Structure formats: C-alpha cells, structure tokens
Amino acid sequence: MKNIILTGGGTAGHVTPNIALLPGLKERDYEVSYIGSYDGIEKKLIEEFGIPYYGISSGKLRRYFDLKNFTDPLKVIKGYSEAVKLMKQLKPDVLFSKGGFVTVPVVLAAKKCKVPIIIHESDMTPGLANRICTPAATKVCCNFPETLGHLPHGKAVLTGSPIRKELLQGNRQDAIDFCEFPEDRQTIMIIGGSMGAAAINKAVRDILPELLKDFNVVHICGKGKTEPDLNGLPGYAQFEYIKKELSDIFALSDLVISRAGANSICELLSLKKPNILIPLSRAASRGDQILNAHSFERQGFSAVLEEESLTSETLLSKIQEVYASRDSYIAKMSTGSQADPIHKILDLIEECAGK
C-alpha cells in the first residue's frame, strides 16, 4: 500500500479537485491523509470523507498592505515546522498539492524530506502559492493549454481538472423536492463561486420578479449572503453553500449564471450547461477568472458579462439571449474532446510515487 498526502485550501476551488481524486486513489489502494489549515473550508469539506485530517498553522500571502503581513510569516514558519513533523510521521510516497496559501509550508516541508511533489494549477496563469512552490515540484499539472507556456519545460503536464464523478449523476426530481419548487419549470441556477458574490446576488435579486414569471430560480449565495426576506417566495430557493445536493441542482438547471473559477467552469462544460460567466474583477483579484471566462467564450462554451458592466438590465438581456441560443451552446460543448483528468493525474501520481 502506498501513502499519499493531499493538500489544498483557502477556498473550495482548492479542495474539490482533491475530493474528485479520492475514489480513484482508494481503488488503487492508496492510504490518504490531508493537510490543511486548522479551521479553513478544507477542514469542513474533507471531514466527511473519513480520511485523517491534519491542521497546520497558516498565513495568507497578500499582494496588498495589511498589518497581518507582519504576523502571517511567523504563522507560515510555524506551519512549516508542523508540516516537517507530519512528513516524518506519515512518511508519504508522494504529495499532491492543489494550491492555495496553506500549501506553501507543506510543499516546502515535502521538499526538505525528499518527498516527490505534484502540484495542480487550475487557472490559466499560476497563482502566487503555486508559483512559490513550482521550483520544489517534480511535476506541475495544468488545466489550460495556455498555462504550459508559464511553467518550466519538463515539469508541466496538461491534465485538465479532476471533477467529482457524482456531479454527473444528479437527479432532477430530487432537486425539485429539495428546493420545494411548486412546479417543474425551466430552472436558472446562480452560483457565485465557493464564497458567493455580493454583486451578482444584488443584480439577481433586482430582476427576481421578472425571472420568476418564467423560471424557477435556485440561488447559491455564499456564507452569510442569503436574504431572509425572500424565503418562501414560490419558485425561488436560496442557500449559502451546497454539498451533496449540488449534483441534483445541476441536473435540474437549464441555465447557469456563475463566477468563472476554474473548477466551476470545467464542471459546467462537463455537464454541458448553457452558462453566463461573470468573472471576478481585476480590482478584486489577479484577473485569472477573466482569462478563464474569455477562453471559454472564444471556444463557444460560455457568454461573458464583465462585473464592470453588470446591472440588472444587462443581466436580464444576457439571460434572454443565452436562453434563446441554449441549443447552440450545448452543441458546442458537446464537441469538446472527452479527456479524462482523473486518470491522467492518478497515473502521474503512480509514476512519481514509484508504483
């Protein structure tokens, strides 16, 4: 039996690809442990899979001024020594890192303990944590062909992003029951990334009466971002975050409005869901979602609405436009090659673990 440590956290996008690998790792007889932060979203998401979870101290790597920039390096140093101890205790054959700031001390500890390291980058341009970790890595997996040019030759492998198999096995009727929709109508789903998106939530709420004339609306708002006044509105269901019912809600949805996080858009493509992407703006990020979204738009998989142009009017007209051409979006998404990211990554893991 081989021994693997998975790491990744900070937002769900740095955790769900690790979850997607769990069944395959089990089938291939790996003993799996997870290292994340003491109390990040990764802890809550991983706990229910019954694999040992080890929390370490972690600090955020910020690109802007914050007083925490002076204390967080100390937390990272503490996390590093905790991670070195875990490497010595767990003796993994390989480390798989999905990125996010918590992974930096883990990857550096694995390097010190001579554990082979595989990194996965979901976005088109590598994030800061992965850029710091790349020199220590044996291989760096990526999701977009464009990313290969940003990575060292010889390390970069185009694998795609692993998607949880169960997402493809949802049940429409279960979602209708779960959302308590009074009738089975066409459904619009809004999902603002793993943290929700206040600007999207506001634009959607402004046009809700209009949308509810024709559609059921299921709205995943993000933690603390639901609107109690809208509870009980017929045809409308809102949630903070959805775990196992997500597959059913996807099955029910005829049109999805989403942020352009790399995992979310790959899921939409696999599920062939006509979609409108509203990428996180450059003001709030390094602009990776904008690149993700425009790549999908160029390929005919998505329509894009930039946050700067987001108003209730532009959103409503985009919805009408994409809904009217939904069949042509589905046709485009059906022509993509059916790569198998999970298998490619599992094979790479076996190669690096010396199996």
Ligand SMILES: CC(=O)N[C@H]1[C@@H](OP(=O)(O)OP(=O)(O)OC[C@H]2O[C@@H](n3ccc(=O)[nH]c3=O)[C@H](O)[C@@H]2O)O[C@H](CO)[C@@H](O)[C@@H]1O
């Ligand atoms: C603010 C931020 O840093 N965003 C980044 C983060 O986004 P974020 O964490 O939002 O990442 P993604 O959109 O890539 O993935 C979100 C994941 O959470 C799942 N999900 C979401 C909501 C929910 O209720 N239930 C659920 O299961 C989705 O199905 C998906 O698997 O990581 C992505 C991948 O590196 C980046 O592209 C994003 O720019």
